[in-house]
Structures are given as structure tokens and as C-alpha cells.
Amino acid sequence: MQFPDQDGNLRQYVTESVISEPDGQGGYVNRVYKMPVYDRLGNPLPEDPGLVVFSHSRLPIASPDQFAHCTSFFHPGAVSRNILVGQDGRLTAGGAICSRCDFWRSTVYIVLGVFAVGAIFGLFRAVGFF
DSSP, rough: OOOOTTTTEEEEEEEEEEEEEEEESSEEEEEEEEEOOBBBBBOOOOOOOOGOOTTTTTTEEEEEEEGOOOTTTOOTTTTTTEEEEETTOOOOEEEEHHHHHHHHHHHHHHHHHHHHHHHHHHHHHTTTOO
């Protein structure tokens, strides 16, 4: 099976092998062994790669339960909004947010908090409490 990896290159995976074993009566029996294929985070890849949607970090999303779209204002335009829920992002009350946008949102809140503390400190200092 050929499946695109995280860089977009096609990689070949062995998903099944056939082994001929003697049956003890002078003949041979062919046994088929199926081997699951996993992505870099340990998620099993589906047997049909045509059913897979990729997240913004190139993780395969095979189940509709794990699929979401990032609804954040901070999401860059050139990056896919697809999210693998639980690994690439999380569900929120208003939709979903990817890990990249969640980082930027947290950073903006921290910076606004630092500015608010500085403004309050400046007001106290202007009034003469410090």
C-alpha cells in the first residue's frame, strides 16, 4: 500500500504477507498475515487510503468522530483547517481550535494580562500608593 507521509511523499507500507508452510502431508498451505500500519503517533491507518483526510500537521484522519475544523480567528490562511481531535486540537463550545491557534490565543491572553497588570500598577503609582 502506498500512503503519503507527513512530508507529503508517498511511502510504501507492507500490509499483508503470504507465507507458504508445509502441511505435513507433502503439500503446502498458503497463509495470509495482515499487518496494521501506524502513523507517527500510533494511530492505525485505514486499509483504503482514499478515505483519509489529512489534518494541518499531516496526520491522517480516518474517522468522522475525530474530524473537526478550526474556527479560530488566528488560523493562517495557507494552512488547512482540518483537525484530528485530541491530537491536533480540541473541541470548544463554539466549534474547534487547532493546537497552533490555541498557542497564539494563549499568548495573546498572557500579553494582555501583563499589560493590564502594568496599567493597574501605573495607576496606583500615579495616585501615590507606591
